[in-house]
Amino acid sequence: MSTVLLSNINSPEDLRRLSPDQLHQVAKDLREFIIDIVSTKEGHLGASLGVVELTIALHYSFDTPNDLLVWDVGHQAYGHKILTGRREVFETNRKLNGISGFPKREESIYDTFGVGHSSTSISAALGMAISSQLKGDFHKQHIAVIGDASIASGMAFEGLNHAGVTNANLLVILNDNAIGIDPSVGALKTYLTKAKIGQKPSQDNIIEALNFHYEGPIDGHDLPKLLKAFENLKNIKGPKLLHVITKKGKGLKQAEDDQVKYHAPGKFDKTTGEVLPKNNEHLPAKFQDVFGLTLLELAKKNDSIVGITPAMPTGSSLKYMMEAFPDRAFDVGIAEQHAVALAAGMATQGHKVFCAIYSTFLQRAYDQVIHDVAIQNLPVVFCIDRAGLVGNDGATHHGVFDLAYLRCIPNLIIAAPADAIELRQLLYTASLGLDHPIAIRYPRGRGEILDWKVDFKPLQVGKGRKLQGGKDLAVLSLGSIANNVSKSIETIGSKPARLNHEGEFSIAHFDLRFLKPLDHELLKEIFKTFDQIITIEDGVVKGGFGDAILEYAQTCNYKGKIHKLGIPDQFIEHGDTNELHELAGISTKKIKEKILFILNQS
Known part of the structure; x- marks a missing residue:
């Protein structure tokens, strides 16, 4: 692996000493370095490969850490970490006592905002920009990098809506690759797709309608174009947005071809790109698959059953029902509040709604759980995946608060199966119809029981x-x-x-x-x-x-x-x-x- 240039970069200051012509080699080195480490140590791959050129251009054009760079979610921040002094310890990524897989303020001055969930970058960067104005610092740059899946979230729109009535020095970079963990969904995706292929009518540009200066779309893998765009945008006052087109998994063919699988592929051959096989033949099923396959089984027998998930059809295994009954299973994008209120609305009309959300993501829909579901006593079934300690993703992803924050809500039944069979029977019990909403929480990973597909049997609510x-x-x-x-x-x-x-x-x-x-x-x-x-x-x-x-x-x-x-x-x-x-x-x-x-x- 040739990483001669990269091995001499210990900070963005070192990067900025290079000529623009040398940045192509840095991009090659950085991509190889990420592939080399992640292939053996595991982690999030595709997102970081997709923003290699963007990451280099940002740190080359802006005076980080004096200029403030905020990454959304953080899956794509590996290159950022490597260029900001953590190259030598990057192999400890996501390991106990090692560096975090996400930007983290206490880890580096270049990590301006801790992230793990999506759609926070615009609000955070806007807050920083307004603070700079209040201090009289009108030259500091504030940059938020957000993906097309994340910008569709309600919180991102709230940030855009506010920013548009300020004169804050805010640059939003829309990293548009048409995918989050799963493919992006919704009307905004259709709009962005039209913009990519030149069908962007200037009259109805959503971003310009929000009082942003809009530029793009441009090729996010073209370093000269990125550098030129950033230099121009530095001199434009007020909020602005640059729309860049990237390819998730760029530089590794398999990751480009199967972007869902290579979001976090586990160990793989860094030369061929092939994911190393795991012998799962005689292992117990994952809890998420017990949920997904059981729900599909129940849905085949009951037309009133529908499924909802906010951007996690693969992770929650709602994909099985989505493939079999596309009209009755919905991926609503990164929109947990909408997912819960949507479930409540369908429940008022007699549907048996199974809403599959990771525990840590359900926190963002707490108001809807109380106001839209529990107060109205609507029998929504919350299937809370990734409950408990989830491992290498760390504090932002551990599902450890749900029992405490749900226990105080009236009308809500709370169940936690000990094994796959109990999960199956709880789902069946919920499908029969309950007088109250129910939350069923279960962990990430595999259970202990191989033969979990037993005959259905209802469980008595409230009995241990x-x-x-x-x-x-x-x-x-x-x-x-x-x-x-x-x-x-x-x-x-x-x-x-x-x-x-x-x-x-x-x-x-x-x-x-x-x-x-x-x-x-x-x-x-x-x-x-x-x-x-x-x-x-x-x-x-x-x-x-x-x-x-x-x-x-x-x-x-x-x-x-x-x-x-x-x-x-x-x-x-x-x-x-x-x-x-x-x-x-x-x-x-x-x-x-x-x-x-x-x-x-x-």
Whole structure:
């Protein structure tokens, strides 16, 4: 790999010492470097390959970090990180104690705004631009780089709407590649497509109608054109937008041809580009596929079932229903608020709506969950994917707050299946029709059960189950963290640290299934039997499952001790999920240690 020029670039100042003619070689070096690292270390590939030239041109033309550059989402910021002093540590990207996969303010002065979710860049950069005006600094540049999928979000339009009535020195760069993680959708996509092929009527330019100076579209891989455009735009006052056309995955044929797969392909051969095969033949199914395939099965039997997802048809596996019933399954783009309100509207007309949203993205539709769904008691089914600690994407993507922020909402049923079969049966139960909305949360990744396609059987709402009997201590778990609990109890049974008078510890394990309503009958029996109780959840320990048990225990005048395990009151960074479970104290090992400590103390 020839990276002679790149190896001498430790900051944008080094980049700006080169001649414009040398930037083509820098682009080649940078693309090779990204491919070389990501092929073995994994990460987000296609988006960063698509903006190599744009990244170089931005840091070459603008005086970063004095000029402020904000990336939207951050999937495309690998080149930015490499050019801003993190080349030598880039192989630690997304690893425990390594650099983040997204821009992060505490990591670098060049990361002006922390991002992980989409559509925040325009508002953030506008805020910076207005602040500069208030300070009397009228020469500082403020640049927001946003994709065509992200700019369709409501928040992005809110930012554009405000910026258009200011004279802020804001440059929005629309990186138009017709895809986010999945292909872009909606009327704006059609408009941008027309603009690409020269059908842009000057009379109805959406951007100009919002009082922006508009330029483009231009080729986002043409360095001379980019440099010229940036030099011109520096001298134009007020808000402006440059429309650039790029190709996601540029420079790696397979990534260009299959942009969905190569968004984050895992390990691949850097020479051929082929993704290295994974032997998934005898592995349990991913929870998202259990959801997607079960929903398809239910939809075939029930014409009233519809599916909605905000820009995650592949990630949520709603794609199966979209392929089979394109008129009954909807990708609404990066628009979580719209997705939830749309679901509410359809529910008023008798449809059984399954709204599939990642836990961390549902946070952006909290108002709609309360006002549009729960207040009206509409039986929308929220299928909350990526619940709990999700691993290498880090703090912006961990789905650890949902139990706490949903528990306080009246009318809302909250369920968390321990395994794939429970998920299947909960989906079936919801399809039969409930009197309230329900949130069903499940984790990223695979379960433990191979044969999950069992016959459908409805579950009683608000009823838990005993997984294992015992009398020394009771462990109450909610959701898939039950698997860690079961393994820890097994290891204690085989190698106890200390024996009771009968020769071994006797530990009971209960899967509550529902956070709301709680199984009061089961809990009363547990309170009568056990003096020591541990609650375990893969959500924040403040306000979640453990607190719900404590609150009910107090009403029952329970005299024993309840110990809460869950995500501590801090943001958890990126790393392998098993490593993060260990750090949070909810790994098999840490649960075992906690159980033995309590039993030995008591």
